[in-house]
Amino acid sequence: MRITQSPDGTITIDTSGTQPAVKGAAEWDGELMSGVLAKASDELQYTLVCVYPADKADISVAADGHRDFASKGAVREAAWNFLRKGGNVGLHHADGTDGAGTIVESFLWPGDDWATKSGYVVKEGDWMAGIVWDDPAWELVKAGKIGGVSMQGSAKRREPTAEAIAALRE
Numbered sequence: 001m002r003i004t005q006s007p008d009g010t011i012t013i014d015t016s017g018t019q020p021a022v023k024g025a026a027e028w029d030g031e032l033m034s035g036v037l038a039k040a041s042d043e044l045q046y047t048l049v050c051v052y053p054a055d056k057a058d059i060s061v062a063a064d065g066h067r068d069f070a071s072k073g074a075v076r077e078a079a080w081n082f083l084r085k086g087g088n089v090g091l092h093h094a095d096g097t098d099g100a101g102t103i104v105e106s107f108l109w110p111g112d113d114w115a116t117k118s119g120y121v122v123k124e125g126d127w128m129a130g131i132v133w134d135d136p137a138w139e140l141v142k143a144g145k146i147g148g149v150s151m152q153g154s155a156k157r158r159e160p161t162a163e164a165i166a167a168l169r170e
Helices: 072-084 135-142 162-166
Strands: 002-005 011-014 026-028 031-033 037-041 046-052 101-108 127-133
Touching: 046 072, 046 101, 072 101, 072 127, 127 135
Parallel strands: none
Antiparallel strands: 002 011, 026 031, 037 046, 046 127, 101 127
């Protein structure tokens, strides 16, 4: 991926020649996305995604060498703070790409487990967001080059308690 900015301020993200954001993605509503996708609408250029699951450890060790997770309370606070700070949606953690998507819904899943067609299970306390994408970003979603979302937040890492580890879900 190559990100450039022209003199007029236009940001260009060249994803040609790069691997798709999703490997082994499951087809869902005609779109290719990772398991975090819950629903998509081509007509509305809309995706409903699980932004961050509560009490669920990362699938594997991240680039920083850790597997992280957050409690329902921490996920709630992150979701609320994200919106308090503007709720910007950019692309690939790149500066200057805010506005590629607009958050039209943001909520914590309130009830019973919901198994999506892709096999992902949304549980109580998971942070869900509905995003309407602009035209260029929607083309990347459909091409499988946007495979999920990230809040681009930061947190203070600490050693988990035995109770927190015991509360983790699969």
